[in-house]
Amino acid sequence: MVQDQDNIIGAKQAKTKFSAKNPFFCCVISHTATSEVPGLTVAGANPDLVKYTSPADAEFLHYGYCRCIPGVPATPDGKPTPAVITKAALELAEIPFLVVDAGTKVKPDIPCVSLGVKPGGNIAQENAMDVSDTKRALEYGHALGRQLARSSDLVVIGESIPGGTTTALAVLSALGVDAQFKVSSSMPENPHELKNKVVQSAFARARISTADGTPALEAVSLVGDPMMPTVAGITAGALEAGGAKVMLAGGTQMAAVLAVMKGLSIPLANLCMGTTVYVAKDSSADLAGLIKQVSPEVPVLACDLQLEKSSKPGLQAFARGFVKEGVGAGGSSIAAMLKTNASGKKMLAAIERVYERSIEKKSLT
Structure with missing residues (x-):
């Protein structure tokens, strides 16, 4: 029996x-050219660096530093990638992990599984994916998921894809979900109007009603x-393998994945959502x-990592509405807390240790 965790909602x-x-x-790391629309995301120090965000996140999980860029992925004013949180959770609970390359624009310098699909297009201007790539990603992902379930009792699946809340809005809307003004953002000021404008352009181009x-x-292939x-x-x-439960680790992007699964009539028993309180309590989503x-029927779990109590300004920013989630930060933290009975205070200490050795010390060298 798991102890009731005050820091897991x-x-x-x-x-x-x-x-x-x-x-x-x-x-799962990926890229959509939609992220290159100015103003949609702060994932990357500038628009030209957005394509490096996902591979850099993956490299950080492996090495504690990045090879494709100097430093670590950050917002323009230096707020760090949520991979800092994910890495701390994986280390604390000794959770093994695997990176899946699903259409990155820059390939990570790590051992990973590649599905051989192309990066996504800018949905305002072109189809997101070839139908063949969409089917390949689903088929290859299915085969991989069966194997992962044979070695685990809980498969936690996170994502790193800048611009993903905009494509999530598009797919949710295409599937009949009332999603306008409800998807989250990596910024405190959620650019809903811009997202809505991009989706409206995508729907007009693709003739979606x-x-x-x-x-x-x-819907996935088009937008x-x-x-x-x-x-x-x-x-x-x-x-389907039957031996494991699954946690979708992320914010409103994973709501779109859930809608796709429902549209494909995939049974959703033994599935939950795992995120941070910074997304769960986001008043703009x-x-x-x-x-x-x-x-x-799919439960939503959210972890309170007490980042507002951190001595690190870069971590405090998460509690003030910056970044909030990504790279499976919330779900991996929940898995770590449930496996080890770690408190939010212990998680915070682990996150600060990773921050100190990977960001503070790197900035001094």
């Missing part, structure tokens, strides 16, 4: 159900991104409301 029975002795973390309803894989079918496939394969629209 969610029904006690859900926390008990998704506790695990042998969790495994899978991070929310009244008609769009088949799930068609989604390569992360979505990959995560949907991995999740479906792991659940509505993750719980999106999940309730898509599949109310």
Whole structure:
């Protein structure tokens, strides 16, 4: 029986159900040219560096530093990647992990699984993916998920894809979900109007009508991104294998993945969402409301990492609405807390240690 964790928000029975002795973390990295629309994301020190964000996140998980860029992924004013949180959680609970390359623009310098799909297009101007790539990502993801479930009792799946909340808005809307003004952002001032404008342009280009309803894989191909079918496939394969539960680790991007899975009639038992309180309590978004629209039986767990109490300004920023989530930070932290019974205070200490050795010391050299 798992102890009730004060720093994990969610029904006690859900926390008990998704506790695990042998969790495994899978991070899907990807790219969408939609992220290159000015003003949509702060994932990257400038628009030209956005393409490096996902591979740099993956390299950071492996090495504690990056090879494709100097330093670590950060916002323009220096707020660090949430991979700092993820790495701390994986180390604290000794959780193994795997990176899956699903259409990155820059390849990470790490051992990883590549699905051989292309980066996603700018949905305002072109289709997100070739239909063949969408089907390949789903199929290959499914095969991988079955294998992961054979070595784990909880598969935690995170993502790193700048611009992903905009493509999430597009896919959710195409699938009939009322998602306008409900997806989150890496910025305190959520650029909803810009996101809505991009999606409206994408719908006009692709001739999508929310009244008609769009088949799930068609919606992904027209206005989604390569992360979505990959995560949907991995999740479906792991659940189908029967031996493991799955946690979708992320914010409103994962609500879109959930909607795709529902559209494909994939059974959603033994599946939960895992995120940070910074997304769950985000007044500019509505993750719980999106999940309730898509599949109310899927529980949402959120962890309070007490980052507002940190002595590190870069970490305090998470609690003030910057970044909030990504690279599976919330889900990996929940898995670590449930596996080890670690408190939010202990998680904070672990996160600060990673921050100190990878960011503070690097900045002094």
